[in-house]
Amino acid sequence: xxxxxxxxxYFYLVFAALASWxxxxxxxxxxxxxxxxxxxxxxxxxxxxxxxxxxxxGNPDNHLSAAHISHxxxxxxxxxxxxxxxxxxxxxxxxxxxxxxxxxxxDGKEVILEGRATISREAYGNNKALKIxxxxxxxxxDIHYAExxxxxxxxxxxxxxxxxxxxxxxxxxxxxxxxAHVQGKYETKP
Amino acid sequence: xxxxxxxxxxxxxxxxxxxxEASKTSTYTGNVISVQGSxxxxxxxxxAYQKNGEIDKLVFTGNxxxxxxxxxxxxxxxxxxxxxxxxxxxxxxxxxQNQAVVxxxxxxxxxxxxxxxxxxxxxxxxxKSSDTKRVHVILKPKPKDKPESDKPETETNPPPTDKx
Numbered sequence: 001x002x003x004x005x006x007x008x009x010y011f012y013l014v015f016a017a018l019a020s021w022x023x024x025x026x027x028x029x030x031x032x033x034x035x036x037x038x039x040x041x042x043x044x045x046x047x048x049x050x051x052x053x054x055x056x057x058g059n060p061d062n063h064l065s066a067a068h069i070s071h072x073x074x075x076x077x078x079x080x081x082x083x084x085x086x087x088x089x090x091x092x093x094x095x096x097x098x099x100x101x102x103x104x105x106x107d108g109k110e111v112i113l114e115g116r117a118t119i120s121r122e123a124y125g126n127n128k129a130l131k132i133x134x135x136x137x138x139x140x141x142d143i144h145y146a147e148x149x150x151x152x153x154x155x156x157x158x159x160x161x162x163x164x165x166x167x168x169x170x171x172x173x174x175x176x177x178x179x180a181h182v183q184g185k186y187e188t189k190p
Numbered sequence: 191x192x193x194x195x196x197x198x199x200x201x202x203x204x205x206x207x208x209x210x211e212a213s214k215t216s217t218y219t220g221n222v223i224s225v226q227g228s229x230x231x232x233x234x235x236x237x238a239y240q241k242n243g244e245i246d247k248l249v250f251t252g253n254x255x256x257x258x259x260x261x262x263x264x265x266x267x268x269x270x271x272x273x274x275x276x277x278x279x280x281x282x283x284x285x286x287q288n289q290a291v292v293x294x295x296x297x298x299x300x301x302x303x304x305x306x307x308x309x310x311x312x313x314x315x316x317x318k319s320s321d322t323k324r325v326h327v328i329l330k331p332k333p334k335d336k337p338e339s340d341k342p343e344t345e346t347n348p349p350p351t352d353k354x
Contacts, residue, residue: 126243130211186245
């Protein structure tokens with residue numbers, strides 16, 4: 001009778017060992033001991049986000065602000081709500097680039113603005129104010145460069161020029177290229 | 191030119207364009223069509239120079255570049271072409287250079303330099319000081335009047351004189 005009891009005891013022990021081994025495999029534990037978050041979910045977020053980037057000589061070069069940001073651990077991107085990029089320029093007003101939403105690439109070298117985006121710079125000296133209205137704009141902050149494949153309207157009022165596809169260098173010498181279907185309109189005073 | 195031309199905006203269509211703020215120039219390239227009122231220019235390339243925020247000069251090049259203008263409502267178009275053209279909107283002046291030709295009604299002017307006043311449709315061709323800008327003018331004679339015999343009776347008899 002005893003041997004039957006002993007055998008069933010051994011059976012329970014083996015079962016318990018098997019079950020715990022199985023459970024241990026089910027829950028894969030990260031090195032840091034955190035539980036793995038579900039795919040593409042933010043690992044941190046911030047409201048009223050501000051980031052300054054200085055130039056090599058220690059002066060403020062560009063500033064990114066956003067109403068809200070979320071950083072995603074899987075692809076290391078940072079998603080932005082109402083981003084506003086401000087680029088300081090020596091001896092001229094800053095360039096402002098804003099949009100409804102955007103994301104910063106994993107390496108931080110690109111800011112992709114989604115939907116409608118506007119670029120603007122105030123007048124100074126004998127340079128008129130410039131405003132560009134476009135959409136789906138890719139900005140490369142390090143080299144003060146932006147490009148889009150979408151329609152872009154360049155306003156240097158009262159003159160306007162529009163086209164499909166645009167490349168913009170917004171540091172001296174300022175250079176704007178419209179890639180196709182260009183229409184320029186210049187007002188004249190007799 | 192039509193009185194309203196000078197006040198009209200200048201519209202430019204092209205394949206591509208670049209704007210360079212340092213030099214205040216916009217360069218339009220590829221099938222460039224520029225229109226101001228009744229003035230129309232077709233060219234391969236056009237550079238718009240701004241001064242104080244206004245268009246100071248437009249330089250167009252083509253092979254050749256062609257221009258057309260309606261001097262007066264319903265009037266016959268004035269046509270021209272040249273390898274290079276410069277248009278000064280404020281002075282209403284169009285300067286055509288390099289194989290320049292202007293056709294104004296039955297007169298055709300050809301030279302390496304033609305200055306055309308857009309407002310008064312006045313053509314000034316060539317240059318006194320240089321032999322290279324000689325002028326070649328063709329004035330087509332007006333179509334000949336019909337021979338006398340074909341004319342109707344009344345036209346040949348002198349008007350009756352009043353008898354005392």
